[in-house]
Amino acid sequence: MEKLAALGRLGLEIIASLGRSGRFLAGVLGGVSKPSVAFPLLVKQLYSIGVLSLAIIVVSGLFIGMVLGLQGYTILSDYGSEAAVGQMIALTLVRELGPVVTALLFAGRAGSALTAEIGLMKTTEQLSSMEMMGVDPLRRVIAPRLWAGFIAVPVLAAVFSVVGIWGGMLVGVEWLGVFEGSFWGNMQASVSFTSDVLNGVIKSVVFGFVCSWIAVYQGYDCVPTSEGISSATTKTVVYSSLAVLGLDFVLTAVMFGDF
Amino acid sequence: MAQRTTEVIVGLFMIAGIAAMMFLALQVSGLTPKAPESSYTLYANFNDAGGLTPRARVSMAGVTVGSIREISLNKETFQARVVIDVNGSVDNIPADSAAVIRTSGLLGEQYIDISVGGDTESLDDGDTFYSTQSAMNLERMISNFASGQ
Numbered sequence: 001m002e003k004l005a006a007l008g009r010l011g012l013e014i015i016a017s018l019g020r021s022g023r024f025l026a027g028v029l030g031g032v033s034k035p036s037v038a039f040p041l042l043v044k045q046l047y048s049i050g051v052l053s054l055a056i057i058v059v060s061g062l063f064i065g066m067v068l069g070l071q072g073y074t075i076l077s078d079y080g081s082e083a084a085v086g087q088m089i090a091l092t093l094v095r096e097l098g099p100v101v102t103a104l105l106f107a108g109r110a111g112s113a114l115t116a117e118i119g120l121m122k123t124t125e126q127l128s129s130m131e132m133m134g135v136d137p138l139r140r141v142i143a144p145r146l147w148a149g150f151i152a153v154p155v156l157a158a159v160f161s162v163v164g165i166w167g168g169m170l171v172g173v174e175w176l177g178v179f180e181g182s183f184w185g186n187m188q189a190s191v192s193f194t195s196d197v198l199n200g201v202i203k204s205v206v207f208g209f210v211c212s213w214i215a216v217y218q219g220y221d222c223v224p225t226s227e228g229i230s231s232a233t234t235k236t237v238v239y240s241s242l243a244v245l246g247l248d249f250v251l252t253a254v255m256f257g258d259f
Numbered sequence: 260m261a262q263r264t265t266e267v268i269v270g271l272f273m274i275a276g277i278a279a280m281m282f283l284a285l286q287v288s289g290l291t292p293k294a295p296e297s298s299y300t301l302y303a304n305f306n307d308a309g310g311l312t313p314r315a316r317v318s319m320a321g322v323t324v325g326s327i328r329e330i331s332l333n334k335e336t337f338q339a340r341v342v343i344d345v346n347g348s349v350d351n352i353p354a355d356s357a358a359v360i361r362t363s364g365l366l367g368e369q370y371i372d373i374s375v376g377g378d379t380e381s382l383d384d385g386d387t388f389y390s391t392q393s394a395m396n397l398e399r400m401i402s403n404f405a406s407g408q
Contacts, residue, residue: 040262046269054272083368090287155276162279165287181326182368184286185314193288201280 021217024138028146028216031139041144049110049145050152054159056109057102061093061160064101065167068092072168073176082172083182087190089168094191094200095256098161100248103207106153107240111215114145115236118219119229127220142220146212153208154201161200199255206247211240297347298325299384303358303371308339309394310369311360317343319373324349327371343371354380360394369394 072085118141121127127137165187172178191197215236222232305311308330317325325345333340345352355376362369374392382388 043262043266043269046272047265051268051272054275080363081368083363094283094287152272155273155279158276158279158283161287162282179316179323181314181316181323182370185312185326186368187287188314189312191288193284197280197283197288 017221020221021213024142024217024220025213027138028143031136031143033139033143038139038144041140042147045144045148046152049114049148050155053106053109053152053156056105057156057160058163060101060105061098061163062167064097065089065093065164065169066171068097068164069168069171069176073172073178082176082178084186085168085172085178086183086185086187089172090165090187090191091196093161093164093168094196096248096252098157098164099200099203099207100244102157102160102204103153103211103244104241106149106156106208107211107215107237107244110149110152111211111236111240112233114149114212114215115219115222115233116229118142118145118216119222119224119232122220122222123224123226123229125224142216146216149212149215150205150208153211154204157200157204157207195255199251202255203248203251206251207244210243210247214240214243298344299347299350300328301343301345301352301382301384301386301388303341303343303388303391304333304336304338305341305358305360305391305393306338307393307396308341309360309396310362311339311341311371311394312368315368315370317345317371317373319349319352319375324373341371351381353378354382354386355389356382357390357392358388359392362395 068089069085072088073082076082076084076088118127121137121141127141130137130140169180169183173180173183218232218236218239222228311327311330313327313329315327316323317327325343328342328344330339330341332338341358343358352373353376355378357374357376359372359374360369361372
């Protein structure tokens with residue numbers, strides 16, 4: 001009976017947390033600030049969330065593209081169709097790896113930092129003192145971070161895909177000697193802008209929104225102790241990764257599945 | 260950091276994103292293929308272009324000398340009209356050479372192989388190949404064989 005009660009408490013806690021995060025999101029998106037106030041805050045967050053994540057995105061994209069080029073060449077050359085390596089790299093990156101890996105890296109690089117920052121603000125009662133001064137912390141602190149993540153992830157994903165394709169070309173064309181015309185020709189013949197590139201962008205927009213939402217909510221909702229911050233940071237990374245991978249399957253099924 | 264510097268860097272970041280999208284649109288999904296530099300144009304008419312695709316390679320003796328620009332249907336002869344860009348450095352293809360569609364490997368992509376002739380005249384910009392050989396069609400070969408032709 002005690003265990004049943006514990007299970008019930010857990011269920012109630014999960015549902016309550018989902019409800020709180022929904023109300024939190026409505027509060028953040030509902031409060032519209034003056035552009036003159038909000039814009040500098042947004043730019044500052046775009047810098048710390050987006051620009052500073054560029055390094056890890058570019059390096060990961062380059063190496064993932066190079067590995068795809070190597071692996072694809074090894075497999076495809078068995079069938080004499082190594083020229084298809086370009087289309088394989090491009091489709092893999094644009095449809096799947098670009099949005100997904102970018103979102104996972106974003107959750108680890110920027111999401112955890114967001115949670116820790118907001119969590120520490122809450123723990124040191126900066127958020128409550130803002131409220132005392134009549135400044136809405138949702139508008140002042142949370143909203144710029146949420147929007148910055150929402151904007152930054154699609155940009156980072158596009159950069160990731162491009163760098164990856166370039167890395168794949170480096171290995172495939174420059175190193176292994178696939179003819180450049182077939183590399184790009186096969187790619188252009190098989191990648192369609194609307195169904196591949198734009199669907200990839202939609203994916204990264206969704207992932208960016210979910211990752212930043214989870215990050216700022218976990219920070220805002222954390223238990224205001226040092227332990228609470230550390231567990232909230234862990235939760236951000238774990239929940240973001242699971243949400244991205246789960247949503248990726250759902251989105252792929254909706255976009256590319258034939259049913 | 261000064262607000263202005265941050266704004267400039269973020270502006271560059273957004274431009275990088277837009278440039279990446281442009282690259283994905285133009286180069287990866289091929290909305291407008293870029294023109295190759297220093298080349299001349301030849302034409303070839305095929306009865307069956309098979310699985311030939313634009314930007315596929317054109318080779319002589321196994322060496323790549325150009326690429327296919329476009330493939331269209333000639334509405335008068337109902338043949339496939341293939342526009343070929345040949346590198347400017349290869350300017351002495353004999354005029355009686357033949358364009359042959361071949362497949363690289365068993366499952367590979369199709370390409371055009373220029374089978375070299377013996378004429379002293381050479382093909383110039385805008386010329387058409389005198390003789391061509393269409394893509395090998397396995398189904399047609401089998402059905403011809405089965406019907407004893």
